[in-house]
Amino acid sequence: MRKLRLITRFYNGVFLINFLITLSCVYSMRHFGDDVYKIIGLLFWYKVISLILVFYITVYYRKNEQYYYQNLGVSKLQLGLTTSAFDFMLWLVFILVQLLIGIPAYVFNIVLWGVLLIYLYLYNK
Amino acid sequence: MIHTLEADGIQLDFGLRRILSDVYLKCETRKITGLLGRNGQGKSCLMNIMLGTLNSSSNSVRFDGKVIRNAGKRSDLLLYLPQFNFIPKSLKVKQVLDDFQLPYPDFENRFPEFRERHDFKVSHLSGGQWRTVEIYIIAKTPSLFAMLDEPFTHLNPIQIEKIKDFLLEEKANKGFLITDHMYEHLLDVSDNVYLLKDGRTHLTKTIQDLDDLGYVRL
Numbered sequence: 223m224r225k226l227r228l229i230t231r232f233y234n235g236v237f238l239i240n241f242l243i244t245l246s247c248v249y250s251m252r253h254f255g256d257d258v259y260k261i262i263g264l265l266f267w268y269k270v271i272s273l274i275l276v277f278y279i280t281v282y283y284r285k286n287e288q289y290y291y292q293n294l295g296v297s298k299l300q301l302g303l304t305t306s307a308f309d310f311m312l313w314l315v316f317i318l319v320q321l322l323i324g325i326p327a328y329v330f331n332i333v334l335w336g337v338l339l340i341y342l343y344l345y346n347k
Numbered sequence: 348m349i350h351t352l353e354a355d356g357i358q359l360d361f362g363l364r365r366i367l368s369d370v371y372l373k374c375e376t377r378k379i380t381g382l383l384g385r386n387g388q389g390k391s392c393l394m395n396i397m398l399g400t401l402n403s404s405s406n407s408v409r410f411d412g413k414v415i416r417n418a419g420k421r422s423d424l425l426l427y428l429p430q431f432n433f434i435p436k437s438l439k440v441k442q443v444l445d446d447f448q449l450p451y452p453d454f455e456n457r458f459p460e461f462r463e464r465h466d467f468k469v470s471h472l473s474g475g476q477w478r479t480v481e482i483y484i485i486a487k488t489p490s491l492f493a494m495l496d497e498p499f500t501h502l503n504p505i506q507i508e509k510i511k512d513f514l515l516e517e518k519a520n521k522g523f524l525i526t527d528h529m530y531e532h533l534l535d536v537s538d539n540v541y542l543l544k545d546g547r548t549h550l551t552k553t554i555q556d557l558d559d560l561g562y563v564r565l
Contacts, residue, residue, distance in 0.1 A: 286429065288433075292419055293427065293433075293484075293485065
């Protein structure tokens with residue numbers, strides 16, 4: 223349970239950028255309409271590469287904090303794998319929902335602004 | 348039961364420059380082992396090699412006589428206080444102690460200046476208080492050994508005396524390897540002191556030994 227709490231805390235720090243990348247994928251799919259299957263492969267690699275880059279940059283700029291997690295028994299590898307796996311699943315859910323039923327524009331906007339406002343609130347708390 | 352942590356035969360090179368060539372160091376539970384050395388002699392590198400976060404061309408880190416790799420991945424065995432602040436800035440003091448499963452009242456009793464500061468973010472504490480929180484969690488969290496890299500940095504003289512008393516109490520629960528430039532404080536608390544010079548460790552007993560080895564001038 224404690225490990226989960228620590229991983230969640232680490233994930234909070236990278237969630238926003240990863241989520242915006244996921245939404246940009248959904249937006250691209252909406253834009254391409256019926257030709258969406260042509261860009262699915264590209265979006266997949268876009269997401270995978272961005273996940274790796276975001277993790278690498280986070281670890282680089284917060285390398286001192288890695289000792290905090292290490293002293294608590296959570297390795298860098300565990301942090302990277304669990305948060306990336308969860309975020310990829312989230313991406314997959316959004317992509318499948320968009321593919322199968324399509325996300326209406328107003329839902330897309332509510333999700334985007336809702337997440338931004340919640341993040342802003344939590345940041346200032 | 349007394350446990351031992353040994354570093355033996357460690358060699359470290361940065362390009363053509365040999366940093367560590369013939370290192371032997373032994374820590375025991377219920378003892379404080381001091382490590383002295385001038386800047387650039389490889390004290391922090393040695394700690395990182397023992398932790399498993401720095402690779403060396405040759406090394407043998409042994410726990411109770413058995414070779415162990417990546418000791419740092421076992422927080423029940425070895426904890427590490429780096430020479431820089433490592434607690435995430437956004438965390439509150441209470442959150443940090445909760446993470447390490449340490450009761451806040453015990454901390455408050457040991458360091459009364461933290462009374463009613465549980466809701467403070469660590470980044471809003473003074474440098475000395477931030478360092479005190481870090482030393483407390485590393486020393487107090489159950490593990491067999493702890494390595495402290497420059498623990499007295501940022502502390503004022505009163506805080507240093509408090510931390511020395513605290514470490515002398517806590518050595519009943521674990522073994523410490525401490526390195527710091529404030530050698531007099533280190534000598535006060537240490538049971539054994541090694542001096543790292545020219546890539547080698549020298550076991551010293553008195554301040555006269557440090558003078559003979561050229562670390563201090565008396």
